[in-house]
Amino acid sequence: MNTCTVITGGAGFIGINYAAHLLSRGDKVIIFDNLSRAGTPRNIEWLKKTFGESSFELIVGDVRDENQIKTAVKPADLILHLAAQVAVTRSVIDPRTDFDINALGTLNVLEAARQSAKQPPVLYSSTNKVYGDLEDVKVKEGENSYFFPNHPEGIPETQTLDFHSPYGCSKGAGDQYVRDYHRIFGLPTVVFRQSCIYGPHQFGIEDQGWVAWFVIAAVTGRPITIYGDGKQVRDLLYVEDLLSAYDQAVAHIDKTAGQIYNIGGGRKNTLAIWKEFGPLLEKELGRKIPVDWQAWRPGDQRVFIADIRKANQDFNWEPETDVETGIHKLFEWVRAHQDLF
Numbered sequence: 001m002n003t004c005t006v007i008t009g010g011a012g013f014i015g016i017n018y019a020a021h022l023l024s025r026g027d028k029v030i031i032f033d034n035l036s037r038a039g040t041p042r043n044i045e046w047l048k049k050t051f052g053e054s055s056f057e058l059i060v061g062d063v064r065d066e067n068q069i070k071t072a073v074k075p076a077d078l079i080l081h082l083a084a085q086v087a088v089t090r091s092v093i094d095p096r097t098d099f100d101i102n103a104l105g106t107l108n109v110l111e112a113a114r115q116s117a118k119q120p121p122v123l124y125s126s127t128n129k130v131y132g133d134l135e136d137v138k139v140k141e142g143e144n145s146y147f148f149p150n151h152p153e154g155i156p157e158t159q160t161l162d163f164h165s166p167y168g169c170s171k172g173a174g175d176q177y178v179r180d181y182h183r184i185f186g187l188p189t190v191v192f193r194q195s196c197i198y199g200p201h202q203f204g205i206e207d208q209g210w211v212a213w214f215v216i217a218a219v220t221g222r223p224i225t226i227y228g229d230g231k232q233v234r235d236l237l238y239v240e241d242l243l244s245a246y247d248q249a250v251a252h253i254d255k256t257a258g259q260i261y262n263i264g265g266g267r268k269n270t271l272a273i274w275k276e277f278g279p280l281l282e283k284e285l286g287r288k289i290p291v292d293w294q295a296w297r298p299g300d301q302r303v304f305i306a307d308i309r310k311a312n313q314d315f316n317w318e319p320e321t322d323v324e325t326g327i328h329k330l331f332e333w334v335r336a337h338q339d340l341f
C-alpha cells in the first residue's frame, strides 16, 4: 500500500514542491491548506495540470480548527507540518493571529497525530530565527561579506535559543512542543530548523522569501530595496535538497525521532545578500540592476550560516545544488512564468 502523507500548508512553496515529489513516486498526498497565501491557487492548478485532477486530495481547512485537522490526519502515515504565518513583519502587526496559527496550530497538529491510531511521524519546519540575534557569537567584516571567525562550520543546534519577534516566539514554541511530544508521548517527531529555502513556485515578497523576491523584482523590473550594506550573509538551500532531507530523516526515523536538525546550505552555500547576489543576478539578466539603499532594520543579522553536520552524521544528508546552479534554475522558472507576478 502506498504511503499517505498529509502536508499542512501543502499549497505553499515548500509544500507544493514536496507534494509533486511524492506524487511523482506514486505516493498518496493530502494537502491541507487554507489557501491564504497569494499564489496558492496557482500552485494547486499547476499540480492538477501536472499530475491529473484527482491525483491528490485538497482539504481547504485551517490548522487553528482542531476538529478539521484531527479529521484530516486520520489516514496519514506521515505528516509534514508546514502551515504557518510566515512573515516576521506581519507577526509584529498582528501577534495574536501569528500565535494562533503557528503555536496553537502546531499544538493542534500534534494532538491530532497523538490521537491518530497510526501514530504517524510528524516533521516540523522550524526556522533558524529561534537562535535570535546570536549576541554571544563574534562576527567580523570582510570586504564583501560578514563571517563568524570562531564558527567556520556555522551555528550548531546547541546554540542557545533566543526567540526574537512574535514570529520567532510562535515558531520557537512550535519547535519545542514538537520535540517534547516525542519525549512525553513517544510520537516520532523531527524538527528541521531551516535556513533560507529557495526555488520554483516561491511567490516571494519583500517580507518573506527574499531570494525569490529579488529574482522576481529583477526580472519584472520592480524596485529592490537593500537594508544595511548588502554584506549580510545567509546560507541558502535549494528546495529539492530540503525535500531529500525530509525523506532521509523519515528513512532513519529510529535515529531521528525526537531530534532537531539545522537544515540549510551550510558553509559551502552562502551568499552576501547584495554584494554577491547582485552580481549573480546581473549576470543572469545581462544588465545592471538599480537598487535603493536604506538603513539597517532592527534585528537584522549580519550573518547566519547553519552548521549542518548533525544531519549528515545521522542520516547522511548534504546539499547537492550549489547556489549558482540553484539561482539559475529559479531565475529560469521566474522568467518562464512572468505572467504569475
Ligand SMILES: NC(=O)c1ccc[n+]([C@@H]2O[C@H](COP(=O)([O-])OP(=O)(O)OC[C@H]3O[C@@H](n4cnc5c(N)ncnc54)[C@H](O)[C@@H]3O)[C@@H](O)[C@H]2O)c1
Binding pocket: 008, 009, 010, 011, 012, 013, 014, 015, 032, 033, 034, 035, 036, 037, 040, 061, 062, 063, 064, 081, 082, 083, 084, 085, 086, 101, 105, 125, 126, 127, 128, 171, 194, 195, 196, 197, 198, 209
Ligand atoms: N521558505 C523559507 O525560506 C523558510 C525558512 C524557514 C522556515 N520556513 C517554514 O517552512 C514552512 C513553509 O514555508 P513556505 O516558504 O512554503 O511558506 P508559504 O507561505 O509558501 O506556505 C505556507 C502555507 O501555509 C498556508 N497557511 C497559512 N496559514 C494557514 C492556516 N491557518 N491553516 C492552514 N494553512 C495555512 C498558506 O496558505 C501557505 O500555503 C513555514 O512553516 C515556514 O515558517 C520556511
